[in-house]
Amino acid sequence: MSDDLSRNSNVDYPSTSGVNARYSNSPETTSSIILQDFKNKKIQKTTSSNLETDSNLSKNKATSSFKEKLDAFDAAILSADNFLKSFNKYPNNDKAMSEVVDNVDSNKNEKSRAENNSSSSGSNSSSRCSIETDEDISRDNFDQNSNDFTSKTNLMASTSKMKTLSKSLLHSNSDRGHKRSHQSDSESECEDTAIIIVPSVEEIVDPSYSYIVSDDKIQNFITNGKMIGDDNIVDAYDPTEIDEIINDEIILGTRFYLVKWKNWSKGFNTWERYGSLYKSQKILLKYIENKNKRVDGYLNPIDGTLLMMSRKMITTLFETFKTESGISLPTLLPEDISGLYNSLDVGTMNSQKYKNRSLQYFLPTIVLGYLRQRQLFNLKQWEIEINVVTQDNEIKVENNMDLEGPPDSFVYISEYVPQADIIISDDPPIGCHCKKNCKIPESCCYEMTGCLKAYDKNKNIVVNPGHPVYECNKKCKCSSACTNRVVQLGSKVNVCIYKTRRTGWGVKSTQNIQKGQFVARYIGEIITVEESEDRLRDGLSSIDYTWNLDFNDPQNYKYIIDGTHFANFTRFINHSCSSNLNVYAVWINCLDRNLPQLALFANRDIVAGEQLTTNYFSRIDKNTLKKSGIRCRCDMKNCNGYYF
Numbered sequence: 001m002s003d004d005l006s007r008n009s010n011v012d013y014p015s016t017s018g019v020n021a022r023y024s025n026s027p028e029t030t031s032s033i034i035l036q037d038f039k040n041k042k043i044q045k046t047t048s049s050n051l052e053t054d055s056n057l058s059k060n061k062a063t064s065s066f067k068e069k070l071d072a073f074d075a076a077i078l079s080a081d082n083f084l085k086s087f088n089k090y091p092n093n094d095k096a097m098s099e100v101v102d103n104v105d106s107n108k109n110e111k112s113r114a115e116n117n118s119s120s121s122g123s124n125s126s127s128r129c130s131i132e133t134d135e136d137i138s139r140d141n142f143d144q145n146s147n148d149f150t151s152k153t154n155l156m157a158s159t160s161k162m163k164t165l166s167k168s169l170l171h172s173n174s175d176r177g178h179k180r181s182h183q184s185d186s187e188s189e190c191e192d193t194a195i196i197i198v199p200s201v202e203e204i205v206d207p208s209y210s211y212i213v214s215d216d217k218i219q220n221f222i223t224n225g226k227m228i229g230d231d232n233i234v235d236a237y238d239p240t241e242i243d244e245i246i247n248d249e250i251i252l253g254t255r256f257y258l259v260k261w262k263n264w265s266k267g268f269n270t271w272e273r274y275g276s277l278y279k280s281q282k283i284l285l286k287y288i289e290n291k292n293k294r295v296d297g298y299l300n301p302i303d304g305t306l307l308m309m310s311r312k313m314i315t316t317l318f319e320t321f322k323t324e325s326g327i328s329l330p331t332l333l334p335e336d337i338s339g340l341y342n343s344l345d346v347g348t349m350n351s352q353k354y355k356n357r358s359l360q361y362f363l364p365t366i367v368l369g370y371l372r373q374r375q376l377f378n379l380k381q382w383e384i385e386i387n388v389v390t391q392d393n394e395i396k397v398e399n400n401m402d403l404e405g406p407p408d409s410f411v412y413i414s415e416y417v418p419q420a421d422i423i424i425s426d427d428p429p430i431g432c433h434c435k436k437n438c439k440i441p442e443s444c445c446y447e448m449t450g451c452l453k454a455y456d457k458n459k460n461i462v463v464n465p466g467h468p469v470y471e472c473n474k475k476c477k478c479s480s481a482c483t484n485r486v487v488q489l490g491s492k493v494n495v496c497i498y499k500t501r502r503t504g505w506g507v508k509s510t511q512n513i514q515k516g517q518f519v520a521r522y523i524g525e526i527i528t529v530e531e532s533e534d535r536l537r538d539g540l541s542s543i544d545y546t547w548n549l550d551f552n553d554p555q556n557y558k559y560i561i562d563g564t565h566f567a568n569f570t571r572f573i574n575h576s577c578s579s580n581l582n583v584y585a586v587w588i589n590c591l592d593r594n595l596p597q598l599a600l601f602a603n604r605d606i607v608a609g610e611q612l613t614t615n616y617f618s619r620i621d622k623n624t625l626k627k628s629g630i631r632c633r634c635d636m637k638n639c640n641g642y643y644f
């Protein structure tokens with residue numbers, strides 16, 4: 001027998017990379033849950049705030065026309081507090097923090113000066129964005145697309161890099177004695193641009209979003225602020241950074257392109273304006289040429305929701321809010337923003353700038369927060385679903401890398417799904433007669449098949465990869481405690497399907513695993529080689545998820561495990577040139593030589609948190625791999641350099 005257990009890598013078809021995953025929750029389901037989520041959201045009152053003292057707070061409450069929205073106001077203060085706390089998590093932010101406090105003081109001083117002078121505090125007309133002179137959306141364009149505008153909740157904001165923005169925002173008030181021109185303010189404000197389209201109010205039926213649309217100050221900011229179109233603002237991206245352009249949309253007269261970036265996962269696709277892509281003419285041309293040929297639009301994995309933020313902005317937001325344990329966005333509601341905005345309603349120049357900049361900051365953050373919330377919800381849903389199917393071990397789902405939802409473009413299964421005409425027997429012709437847990441080797445299954453005993457007394461595998469494993473089966477007289485029953489008892493290893501930094505979804509262990517311990521079976525559809533070739537040719541399966549059942553005969557094997565449409569978590573196990581799992585062929589109740597189980601065992605001790613990996617190409621020549629030109633990203637010292 002050979003040790004040929006291999007990925008289906010000898011078929012000469014192009015590989016489709018990654019998962020074409022879109023999560024399938026209907027808008028209704030999602031919206032009602034989000035609605036519930038928002039309703040359930042408990043906003044606790046905070047006793048201290050870095051932005052406002054209690055006395056100032058109550059003064060504002062008393063003078064504000066927002067009296068009836070005290071809750072929203074409190075929430076705004078809490079949110080600001082949360083934001084400052086999360087901002088503080090970042091190294092080197094001490095200075096910024098002290099500036100925040102400075103700013104608060106200066107803001108308070110200005111407020112009281114304004115109040116003392118009985119100046120035009122609370123003037124609503126002053127809510128117009130200070131950068132409105134840079135407006136570049138013509139009214140015509142706006143009107144032309146007004147349907148777009150009303151049918152969707154369009155939030156548009158312009159912002160600088162968050163840290164820079166926060167600092168410059170704070171500087172504007174704390175730079176007392178330094179002259180700052182309006183021009184330079186505008187420049188820093190308009191460095192990045194975002195258009196954020198969340199699903200329509202009708203779809204979401206969410207009071208908080210209706211609030212955004214109905215709040216005249218936010219509306220005013222949205223419609224009159226510096227929004228889109230100034231192509232000089234963002235430097236054009238280097239074309240070598242771009243993988244491909246996959247979609248386009250016109251919003252308020254400006255065309256946006258959805259870009260898949262090289263070395264960034266699909267969950268990080270961003271919408272970019274033509275101005276940022278003008279150096280990438282060839283790529284744009286290719287996109288336009290292929291556009292009409294596409295059968296099915298390659299949608300943004302973020303559930304078709306258009307998140308129109310430049311890469312600059314989205315990376316900045318992620319950087320700003322990334323913590324060790326994930327993306328920790330401040331808990332903000334649109335009411336919070338409005339409350340905050342109104343609480344700062346003092347007509348002085350500086351506070352006006354502060355107000356506008358806080359909007360520029362909070363609007364993208366809130367929508368990102370919304371998307372994140374929805375993403376987390378969907379990941380959780382999927383986690384629950386797959387744990388219902390898998391009863392043996394606990395599987396977690398985690399994405400702290402980007403905004404992609406669950407990779408549920410396949411059905412989660414716990415058993416092989418054979419093609420219609422393939423029969424996987426469940427009636428072994430023979431079993432052992434061992435009385436007590438197979439202690440008499442001669443008559444036991446493995447001896448009868450001429451093989452070594454595969455497992456030790458702890459049920460850890462002890463034979464080398466390539467050695468066939470025959471477990472005791474249903475005809476055997478021994479109990480389930482028999483040390484020759486392992487794979488059939490199911491996986492006992494708890495794992496997490498998670499988004500890796502560079503290789504898409506992966507699997508990590510959430511517990512320590514002993515060397516030799518059984519981890520899981522690779523399962524999927526069992527199809528014939530011919531069917532597999534047809535599917536690959538017609539683009540109906542992805543070679544990424546197929547394994548050959550070629551243990552018995554590497555040249556003339558009959559069956560393929562296709563994990564494209566039906567699979568378990570092992571579908572997400574990535575390749576490593578120095579892998580920690582080995583693959584074995586194991587026979588249990590079906591003794592057809594062409595139909596073993598593929599079982600993954602730890603080839604060394606693995607500690608909780610480590611990524612689980614297999615070597616897809618253990619028997620493929622290094623030079624053959626090089627020809628593929630696809631870089632391996634396993635990051636191992638002994639990496640072959642190429643993948644496939």
Ligand SMILES: C[S@@+](CC[C@H](N)C(=O)[O-])C[C@H]1O[C@@H](n2cnc3c(N)ncnc32)[C@H](O)[C@@H]1O
Pocket residue numbers: 015016017018019503504505506544545571572573574575576631632633634643
């Ligand atoms: C079986 S899938 C593994 C799950 C996959 N990461 C996903 O997101 O669905 C194999 C695919 O993962 C990616 N991959 C896995 N290991 C890799 C590696 N070492 N280097 C580069 N890409 C890898 C490749 O895109 C490959 O086609």
